[in-house]
Amino acid sequence: MTIWTDATGIPPVAYAHPHIDQMGAGCRIADSVSFVRQRPDVCTARISLGEGVMLFDGVRLVLGADLHTSAFIRIGGGSVINVGSYLSGEGGLDIGEGVLVGPHAALLSAGHSLDAAEPCVARNPLTRAPVRIGAGAWIGARSIVLQGVTIGEGAVIGAGSVVTRDVPPMAVAVGNPARIMRYRHAQRGWRRLATWLGMGQVT
Known part of the structure; x- marks a missing residue:
């Protein structure tokens, strides 16, 4: 595990923040982090x-x-959210422990209805569905994860991908739309995939 110091470019330790409701010890928050909330x-x-x-x-x-009532953002311990990333919690955003979110990624738990009566999309109601990122996953730079998607534990999303459906644990998915290319550590990946699919233990 990396031990962060007060080196140039590393955010300062924060002991409290007016827009964060609950915060564990040792969090680091850059001054330019911004919030949209009541x-x-x-x-x-x-x-x-x-x-x-x-x-x-x-x-x-x-x-x-x-x-x-569905809105929340939870970020698990040890996770790193890199520069310029956009975290949408309108439909619920749950990020597990030890997750890496690359620069300028977007995790989007809300969108706009396309088929409502109003021709102007911005005037139509929001659609919402939770986004879940499993522990130890890596969301590559400039990737987009759309509402309702679950990324499994230890999964990797390649840089610039657009994720429109669930990605199993330990999978490596890339592209637009993102597709599974392979599994990390094949034996372990198949076991986790079997659990994901409810198939029980696979040896």
Whole structure:
């Protein structure tokens, strides 16, 4: 595990933050991290960080301006959110422990209805579905994960990919739309895939 120091470019340690509802010890948050949310005292939606989470410059966390009950962002301990990434929690965003999110990635738990009556898409209601990122996964630079998608534990999403459907644990998925290219450590990958599919233990 990397031991971060106060080197140039590493965010400073934060002991509290006005827009974060729960924060573990040793989190590092850059001054340029921004938030879109109602005031915590009027909104039940929550942002919570486990121990040692790092939010680099330009990261944006979004719960939305309304009070929708599905909105939340949870980031597990030891996860690193790199520069310029966009975290949409309007439909719920759950990031496991030890996750790496590359520069300028977008995790989108909400979108706009395309088939509502209003011709202007921006005026149509939001659609929402939770995004879940399993522990130890790596979301490559400039990747996009769309609403309703689950990324399994230890999975890798190649840089610039657009993920439109679930990715099993230990899978390596790339492209637009992202497709599974292979599994990491094949034996372990097949065992986790079997568990994912409810097939029980595979030897």
